[in-house]
Amino acid sequence: MARSCLVIMPFSVRDDQKPTYPQDHWKEVYAGLLGPAVKAAGLACHRDDDDFSSRPISLNIWRKIESADIILCDVSSCNPNVFMELGWAIRADKPYVIVMDELTKAPFDVADVNRFHYNHALRPLALQEEIARLARMLQDTLHDPSGRWSIVRNLGVPSPKTLKRIRPRCTVDIYYHEDHFTRTDADTVAEALNREGIEFRLMEHAGPGCPDALFIGSLVEFADARLVASLIPYEVKFLFRPDYPESEGGDSKGYKLGVGYTSRYNLELRGPRGEPVPVTREQMKGLFGKRHTNTSFQHLLRDLTLRGPKDSRLNENQNPKV
Numbered sequence: 105m106a107r108s109c110l111v112i113m114p115f116s117v118r119d120d121q122k123p124t125y126p127q128d129h130w131k132e133v134y135a136g137l138l139g140p141a142v143k144a145a146g147l148a149c150h151r152d153d154d155d156f157s158s159r160p161i162s163l164n165i166w167r168k169i170e171s172a173d174i175i176l177c178d179v180s181s182c183n184p185n186v187f188m189e190l191g192w193a194i195r196a197d198k199p200y201v202i203v204m205d206e207l208t209k210a211p212f213d214v215a216d217v218n219r220f221h222y223n224h225a226l227r228p229l230a231l232q233e234e235i236a237r238l239a240r241m242l243q244d245t246l247h248d249p250s251g252r253w254s255i256v257r258n259l260g261v262p263s264p265k266t267l268k269r270i271r272p273r274c275t276v277d278i279y280y281h282e283d284h285f286t287r288t289d290a291d292t293v294a295e296a297l298n299r300e301g302i303e304f305r306l307m308e309h310a311g312p313g314c315p316d317a318l319f320i321g322s323l324v325e326f327a328d329a330r331l332v333a334s335l336i337p338y339e340v341k342f343l344f345r346p347d348y349p350e351s352e353g354g355d356s357k358g359y360k361l362g363v364g365y366t367s368r369y370n371l372e373l374r375g376p377r378g379e380p381v382p383v384t385r386e387q388m389k390g391l392f393g394k395r396h397t398n399t400s401f402q403h404l405l406r407d408l409t410l411r412g413p414k415d416s417r418l419n420e421n422q423n424p425k426v
Contacts, residue, residue, distance in 0.1 A: 109147040109242065110168050111138050112189045113178035121181060124207065125224070136226050137234060138176060138203070144239035145246075147174070152189075169193050174246045175200040180208045180224070187211075197256045197263040199245050203238065249299050271398070272359055274321065274328040276302060279309040279353075279364030285338060293335045293363060300331060311369045314338070317380050319362030321355045322346035326401035330392050332361050340388055342367040342380035345409045346402075352378055381409045 113134065117125045126132075134151065142149035150172065152165040169175065175193040179186055179202055193200050202217055204210065205224035220241055222234050245253055256263050276297055280290035290306055297304045309315075318340045320329050333340070344365065348354030352374060353362050367380040383391075391404055 106146060106148040107173040107246065108171070109142045109145070109149055109174050109176050110172035111142065111149065111151045111176045111178070112169075112186055112193070113138065113151070114181055114183040114186060118181075125181070129224075132226055133178065133180075133224075136231055137222060137238070138178065141235045141238035141242065142176060144235055145242040147242065147246075165189060166192060169198065170196055172198060174198065174242060176203065176242065177201070178203050179211070179214060180205040182208060182211060187213075194255055195264070197254055199248070199251075199253050201238075201241055201245050249296065251299070271323050271325055273302060274324045274332070274359050274361055276304040276332055276361045276363060277353060278304055278306050279315070279362070280306065281309040281312050281364075283312050284314040285309075285364045289337055290364065292337075296335050297332070302328065302331075309364060309366070309369070311366055313366035313368055315364045315366050316340065317342035317344060317365040317367045319344040319348055319354060319360070319365055320346065320405060321358040321360045322402065322406075323358030324361060325398050326396045329361065329401065332363065333388075333392050336363055339385075341382060343383050343405070343409050344380050345377055346405065347377055347410075349374070349378055383408055 111134065114130050117127055117129055139149050150168065152168055169189065169192050172193075175190070175198050177186065177190045177193070177200055179190070190200070190202070201220060202214055203220040203222060205222055207224050210219065220238050222238075223230060251257050254263075276293075278290045278293055279285070280287045287306075287308075294304050294306060315338050318333065318336065320343065342365075344354070344362070346358065348362075350356050352370060353365070354360075365380075370378070387408055391401070391408065396404065
């Protein structure tokens with residue numbers, strides 16, 4: 105499913121604007137520039153009013169802002185409703201791109217914000233270039249790993265997304281070795297976690313085996329586990345049980361993930377709880393490739409790992425990559 109972009113913009117020309125803008129001006133801006141740019145960026149395009157009438161103040165627009173992946177906001181003509189909705193999007197910590205025409209003087213509050221400028225005349229030849237440039241700006245903003253668009257993050261105040269968390273954020277133990285999953289590989293994962301505000305520890309693995317396993321604690325949220333799993337540069341063929349012994353790198357509190365684990369490490373010492381459970385690519389896809397609630401994610405994780413001794417232990421005839 106394509107990620108969504110909500111377009112916030114004026115939808116009617118005020119009486120004092122009629123000498124400057126034709127009656128259908130905002131409809132033409134949406135149809136000629138904003139909508140095509142959103143689609144060119146590979147996003148599903150939405151707006152808060154389908155008939156371009158004066159927008160009602162309702163809960164509908166706030167819900168749409170909360171559910172959108174990115175906001176495209178046209179502040180041309182300094183419409184008060186547009187700025188009110190932009191303010192909501194910024195506090196909701198949504199990625200956003202601001203656009204404005206050349207007739208509009210940037211208000212003080214957005215004067216220092218990176219903006220996209222377009223010509224209000226919407227000349228056909230210029231539009232082709234502007235559509236492509238705006239599409240690139242949307243993609244760059246949505247996929248910016250440092251979140252430079254986030255005023256909330258730059259101020260150091262809690263994000264609403266963080267405040268909504270049911271459980272504490274996870275921590276990640278990253279094990280590396282000079283062979284296979286190297287310190288350079290581990291540093292790359294660590295840098296991505298640091299950008300997301302996730303704490304981690306870097307440790308050198310005692311065994312040189314090729315990593316092929318992952319440990320997920322019993323209280324780790326789905327969003328955190330999915331993010332960490334997406335950063336792992338090796339194929340996960342084994343999952344350790346959520347009650348994996350703490351002495352071996354597990355976590356009795358349930359908030360830890362372990363990356364860089366090897367399935368055969370310490371084979372002679374571990375008991376039944378330390379046995380890694382083989383998982384297929386389809387099982388991993390079901391665990392991380394679909395949307396889960398925290399509850400459904402943990403239920404599935406337990407179904408995959410907390411099996412009887414016959415199923416959970418590695419069969420002696422199996423020969424996993426080590």
